[in-house]
Amino acid sequence: MAFVEQHIHDAPTSFWSKYICSYDHKVIGKQFLWFGIFFLLVGGLMAVMIRWTLAFPGQPFPVIGQLMFPHTGGVVPPDTYAMLFTMHGTIMIFYAITPILIGAFGNFCIPLMIGARDMIFPTLNMLSFWFNMASGILLLGSLCLPLGAAAGGWTSYPTLSTTLGQQGLGQTMWTIALFLLGVSSTMGAVNYITTIITLRAPGMGYFKMPLTVWGLWLTSILNAIFIPVLGAGLLLLTCDRIFGTTFFLAGAAATSGKGDPILFQHVFWIFGHPEVYILILPAWGIVSDLLSFFARKPAFGYKMTALSLSAITVLSTVVYGHHMYTTQMSPLLTQSFMTLTMLISIPSAIFFANWLGTLWKGSIRFTSPMLFSLGVVFVFGLGGLTGLYLASTSIDLYLHDTYFVVGHFHYTMAASVLLGGFAGIYFWMPKMFGRSMNECLAKIHFWTTMIPLNGIFTGMMIMGYAGMHRRLYNPFIYDFMHKLMPMNTFVTWCAIAMGLAQSFFLYNFFKTIFFSKNKPLASANPWEVGTLEWEIPSPAPHYNFKEIPVVKCGPHEFGNPNLKTGRDFQYQTEELVEVK
Amino acid sequence: MNIDRSQEMKFIQSSVAMTVTLCSFAMLFATMFLGYFLVRSSVSVWPPVEIQGMPQGLPFLSTLAIVLSSVSYYFFEHKTGGKKVNFVLTIVLGISFLISQWLLWAALKESGILVSDGMVPSMVYAFTWLHAAHIAAAVFLLLWLGFYVFVRTEKLSPLKVINVGKFWHFLGVVWILMYLLIFVL
């Protein structure tokens, strides 16, 4: 495709046009990053409150408990508990991970890595952030309602989420907030897809794009196709709640002509399963790149990895039924969904092998982004393999809705994505804000996160195996769970430890951005990496590239023995050195 | 039309973006139709509960209006003679579609079919609401385009006309499907 150059715009001058209503993809990326980190803290606090309730039932939540629940003496009450886990799920998935991984890295990396001056529709990009903001404010606002926020779980299954199960505005606001967020994500997706298809620098073929861009691209495609599915479900739910339609109300259509709660589950999971991959694909992309960057070795089987990611993207759209085994769909459907789900493990195994192949005979530099990437390989291995239990219909009869599920999806969606996100932040920090973060603190952050993290989620899986089911305010009502009390306490202490460990990150992050003005700026290429964004100064100037680069080789050219430049890597703009 | 290279690139870019956007909208409506099929396949007789006095004439009129408006927009896009008349006709027909929808809802209420009466009325109402909301948005788009057609003619680019047109035709197709599913079959 012929390439056309975007014009260089004048640098914004006022505070308003520079930081608030900016059209610059880098600033919008940073806005998403701040937004995501804020919600990550809110969601994390909620997680600790949930864990506290599970491990120390009836004991007041320390420090802020008295302030928040004066009428119970600081104990989290059961209705608040339901609100907490609902909001924790919603916030973490839609308001923390999505903005950080897709909003921040998508905006920041795509134009820089493909050699464009900006996104193709900067206005749409800005709108996308502000829709996101509106949605976030709406969601936080719902926490202040007299009847409380939504409390039907992040899946919000009807009929619990219709007016029958939830009075008050909370659930309605949740629905509308999520719809707005969907609009924002769809706008972002249209922008990303079009940018990647039409704005790649001359010479940048699809198989010369960094895998980060591949991950983000596939994510955007899933977003564009499946977010509207959720949107439709949410609209119908809103109609049920506000206008009195009966889509999801009890009473099978056959007997009473009323609606069917299962309809929502179908719609929700048609979206919901791709959503899992929407969240994880950018992290996979980032990790695939970083492993190669810091092993100083070309990505092993680059094309194979890209194709495996694409295969997973396609497969992810046809497996949603495995979330609904216990609703007793027809056995034929159940079996097809099980088989299709299992097929995902082939491409997964292939790119896993490629990740390890990248490390093989490398010359590994254990920088903080690399540590986090290796962490992702570890936790995603666990998360992926434990998915096999849940994909099988018969085991799922026992494990469905237990903590095993919770442990599994936290490993895949929370742990790997979070670690991948941290890897990305540490890696692109010099390009984003101009200065690198403190490596020592970053490494402490890694270990203090990684160890409790595994304690939490492995502990959850053990509890699930022992039969503990989800969303219980006080599991010890049940006799068979009494023996799990020490385990619960252990998991809670791990969660608190992991929460506290994030202060290393926050300190490092804020210090680097706001309190390092006297330190020199990072060099253009502190990590010695050859992709396009490392050829321009740090922080990236508002026009990105003075001259649009011409790409001549792939993104992972490391360790070529015939290199005469004294470096061990090649920039993408350099002609590939032949090995012969 | 004589388009230079950067125009051609712009054309490609906007058609990629428009395709993706329409895909998203299509999925929104497709989900509604999926719901319809899921419900319908679980029932042996359709409609599951007999519904008296479902208006037939009004939806047909709406269909006529929206088909004609698409046709007139097509002429506006592709024929040189009588351009602006066709454009005005599109807007008028679009607004008359909205009016006919309004009348449809009134007629439904008149014959005692309420939103809360079960699955079929719920679908009739919610689907037409959703579609009408899109049509309303599209009418605003047409009016915005009208600003360029009549006032700032020098700024009227064929891209704007084509993209608004794509959206308009798309909504027409969705309505025809909706009409067939809800009112005919």
Added chain:
Amino acid sequence: MNFSFVERLNGLFAQAESVADTATKALSFWERMMPPEDISSSGHLIMWLFNYTTYVNLFWFSLVCLGLFGFSYLYSQKRHKKAFYTHGNEKKHLLITALIGLGVFLSVDMVITKVSSRDIKEVFWNFPEDSEELVKVQVYAQQWAWNFRYAGRDGEFNTADDVVLLNDLVIPVNKKVMVQMTSKDVIHSFYLPNVRLKADAIPGRFAKLWFDANKVGEYEVACAEMCGIHHYLMKGKMTVLSQEDYDSWKNEQEDIAIATNDTESENLRWGWAWGSK
């Protein structure tokens, strides 16, 4: 929330904790992480498949760890100054990765799919034929309780002599029990940890489940699907009686039902004819 509720809550917690402390103190870590006792004839199928998956997963995951930690050790910059230049797209590389993918698929997925499909088809969703021997129970879930209904002396469901119990399921040992269930308000999930089974009770739909219990005793019935703020309190009791005890219990209950059932009561009207969909 009023004060008395908080007090009650605290009482509940205190009670739970004291029981927990005394009854489970002696357990080892290993015992603590075991699932509740399996009392069904079918639960071992699930456990077998679980264990199989665990072993094969351990194998693959140890390979991952071997690669991850081994390569990290061997090929760190200190030990391995110069990286080996390969793109990993030679034929042999592709072959190896493809073989790994295939290996995972054949060793784990195919086996699980096959065994799981067989178990589902032949056992879990292979519902027993209607017979005299079959114990039939209707379950009606509501926020936040389980209603159980037995046919009573006339053998017909939804008649005046039905035995209706709240949060109390009584079944004979070693007999197949067939459960039909639905829900009054929101989605619940009928979960028997000791039988390793659960099924969603969905308003407007009928779900079914069969199981048997081979050990006399008292067990728990749980709700596994979020069903509102008191979801955690939706606990029932399952009592497994010997055949004689069950017969006499049933006789007694049927007498009570005939004598005391209030035919006007709402609590009695929720049933349905057996097998109707």
